[in-house]
Amino acid sequence: MYAMWMQTKAETLKVLRNPYYVFWSLAMPILFYFLFTKIINTGVDDKQQWHKHYLMSMTIFSIMGSSIMTLGIRLVQERTEGWSRFMRITPLSEYSYFIAKMMAQTVIHILSIMVIFAAGIIINGVSLSFQEWLLSGLWILAGSLPFLALGTLIGTMKRVDTASGISNILYMALAIMGGMWMPIEILPRTMQAIAKWLPSYNLGNGAWEIISGRYPEWFNVLILSGYFFLFVILSKYVRKKQEAI
Amino acid sequence: MNDVVTFYNVTKTYKDQKAVNEVSFSIQSGEIVAILGPNGAGKSTTIMLMLGLLEPSLGLVQLFTHSPKEKLVRERIGAMLQEVSVIDRLKVKEILELFRSYYSNPLSLSELIKLSGMSTELLNQRAEKLSGGQKRMLNFALSLAGNPDLLFFDEPTVGMDIKARANFWNTIRILKDKGKTIIFTTHYLQEADDVAERILLLHDGKLVADGHPSEIKKKITKQSVSFLASTDLTLDQFRSLPHVEDVYLEEGRIYLITNDTDTVLFSLIKSNSSAEISEIQIKQGRLDEVFEQLTLSKEAQ
Incomplete structure (x- = not known):
C-alpha cells in the first residue's frame, strides 16, 4: 500500500513537472477561454450562458489533453527507455503500477478542473449553484475515463514520434468536432451528425446539460461507456499481442 | 543444495x-x-x-x-x-x-x-x-x-x-x-x-x-617458460623434462609449453647452470588471450 501511495505521489509530481501538461492542459484552455469570452465578440445573445458553456468546453478540452497526450506519450516513453521492463523486476506489480498511474491522473484532473473553474470565476464571474459546480466537476472527472483508456491505447505504440503525432491529431479532431472550440451548431450538418457519436461531444453535452439546470442524457452515458470498453479491450488486445513476441 | x-x-x-x-x-x-x-x-x-x-x-x-x-x-x-x-x-x-x-x-x-x-x-x-x-x-x-x-x-x-x-x-x-x-x-x-x-x-x-x-x-591457454640458451643445448633435451608438452624456438628464445610452470622451472634450474640458460620468463595465459582465441575461432568460421 505504501509503495502504491509513493508511486501515485511520484506519478503526480512527474505530470505536474511536465511542460506538455502545463501548456496543453492549463495554459491553452485558459487562454482560449479568455479569448473567446473576453476579446473576440462571438455575437451570442445570452452572454452569461455562453460563459458557463465555454467554461465546461475548455475544462473538457484540458482533461482530454492530459488523458490522450500526456498519458499516452508518457507510456510509450517508458517502454522505449526500458523503464516498463525494469519495473517488472521490482516487487511492485504491473497492476499496482497501472492503478497508481490512473490515480495520479485523477488527482491531476481534479486539479485541472479546479484551476479552470477558478479561472472562469475570476475572468467572467461565472456563477453556478454549488450543486452544479460539484456535479459538472464530477461528470467531467468520470467522463475522462474513455479518454484515459484512449491514452492507454496510444501508449501501446512503438515510437514516441508516432504516438505524439497521432495523439495530437486525435486530440484536435475530437475537440473541434465535439464542439469544444465552438458550438457544433455552427458546423455543417454531416459534421453535426458525426459529432453526436463522438466521446468528446457526449462528455460536453452532459456538462452543458448540467449547467442548464438539467441532467446528462442517458445516451451520453451510453456512448461514453461504449468508448471506454472499446478502448480498454483494444489496448488489452494490443498489449497481449506485443507480449507474445 | x-x-x-x-x-x-x-x-x-x-x-x-x-x-x-x-x-x-x-x-x-x-x-x-x-x-x-x-x-x-x-x-x-x-x-x-x-x-x-x-x-x-x-x-x-x-x-x-x-x-x-x-x-x-x-x-x-x-x-x-x-x-x-x-x-x-x-x-x-x-x-x-x-x-x-x-x-x-x-x-x-x-x-x-x-x-x-x-x-x-x-x-x-x-x-x-x-x-x-x-x-x-x-x-x-x-x-x-x-x-x-x-x-x-x-x-x-x-x-x-x-x-x-x-x-x-x-x-x-x-x-x-x-x-x-x-x-x-x-x-x-x-x-x-x-x-x-x-x-x-x-x-x-x-x-x-x-x-x-x-x-x-589453464584449460584454454597454455602457460610457458622461456629463456635464452647457449648454442650447444638442443630442443630435444627439454622435451624430455616432466610436464613439458611442447618446445619451440622463437626469436632466439626457447619456449617450453606446460601447465605446471613451477615444476618445469625447478627441473630447469636443477639440470642447467646459469651459463647455459639466462633471462628466464614465465608467461601466464591471460584471460584476454582466451577470449581472443574464442573470438578468432568464431570469425574464422
Whole structure:
C-alpha cells in the first residue's frame, strides 16, 4: 500500500513537472477561454450562458489533453527507455503500477478542473449553484475515463514520434468536432451528425446539460461507456499481442 | 543444495536462431560470477532469462528455487540492466525513496548513497540533468534499494570513468563480504579476471567453460617458460623434462609449453647452470588471450 501511495505521489509530481501538461492542459484552455469570452465578440445573445458553456468546453478540452497526450506519450516513453521492463523486476506489480498511474491522473484532473473553474470565476464571474459546480466537476472527472483508456491505447505504440503525432491529431479532431472550440451548431450538418457519436461531444453535452439546470442524457452515458470498453479491450488486445513476441 | 540460481537445459530461440543453446549451470549463495563471451554470445539473453524478463523456449530457470517472476523472488533481487535511462522529472532523492518503498526491507538512504558512490549534492538534482556516469551510479543505487541477496549487472562499467569504476568494484567486494551473490557480464576481461571467482564462458549461445578464472585459463591457454640458451643445448633435451608438452624456438628464445610452470622451472634450474640458460620468463595465459582465441575461432568460421 505504501509503495502504491509513493508511486501515485511520484506519478503526480512527474505530470505536474511536465511542460506538455502545463501548456496543453492549463495554459491553452485558459487562454482560449479568455479569448473567446473576453476579446473576440462571438455575437451570442445570452452572454452569461455562453460563459458557463465555454467554461465546461475548455475544462473538457484540458482533461482530454492530459488523458490522450500526456498519458499516452508518457507510456510509450517508458517502454522505449526500458523503464516498463525494469519495473517488472521490482516487487511492485504491473497492476499496482497501472492503478497508481490512473490515480495520479485523477488527482491531476481534479486539479485541472479546479484551476479552470477558478479561472472562469475570476475572468467572467461565472456563477453556478454549488450543486452544479460539484456535479459538472464530477461528470467531467468520470467522463475522462474513455479518454484515459484512449491514452492507454496510444501508449501501446512503438515510437514516441508516432504516438505524439497521432495523439495530437486525435486530440484536435475530437475537440473541434465535439464542439469544444465552438458550438457544433455552427458546423455543417454531416459534421453535426458525426459529432453526436463522438466521446468528446457526449462528455460536453452532459456538462452543458448540467449547467442548464438539467441532467446528462442517458445516451451520453451510453456512448461514453461504449468508448471506454472499446478502448480498454483494444489496448488489452494490443498489449497481449506485443507480449507474445 | 539450495541453489540461488538454477539454469537447467535452457534454450532460447529467436526465430531460427538459438541465442542460448542447452545451457545448464547453478549458482550457490555468496558466489561472484562473471558471464563472459564475445558479442552475440548470449550473455544479455542469459541475464534476461534469469530475471524472468524472457521466457525460455525450453528448460527451467529458477531463482531461490522459485520462478523469477514471483514477488518473493523480486524482493530479493536487484539489477542494473543495459539501455535503461533514468526516470525523468524526479529528483534523485525522490527516485531513491520511491524505489525503497517497493521493498519490505530496504537499505537506508544514507547507505545507498555511500555504497553507490554518489555525492549528497546530487540528491536534489533532477535525474535527467545528471551526467552519464552519474546516471549509472543512480541505477547502481536503485539495484541496491531493496537490500537484495542476489544482484545482476549487465555490462555494469560501460560509461563509467576510472574513478567510478574503481568505486563500483570496491562496492562489489563489500557486497560480497556481506554474503551477496553477484552475477555480472563484462567486456572488460581484466575485470572478470580480477573480480570473479567463477567464470561462465559463453560462445555462440553455448556454455564452453565454467570454472575459476585460473582453471579456465589453464584449460584454454597454455602457460610457458622461456629463456635464452647457449648454442650447444638442443630442443630435444627439454622435451624430455616432466610436464613439458611442447618446445619451440622463437626469436632466439626457447619456449617450453606446460601447465605446471613451477615444476618445469625447478627441473630447469636443477639440470642447467646459469651459463647455459639466462633471462628466464614465465608467461601466464591471460584471460584476454582466451577470449581472443574464442573470438578468432568464431570469425574464422
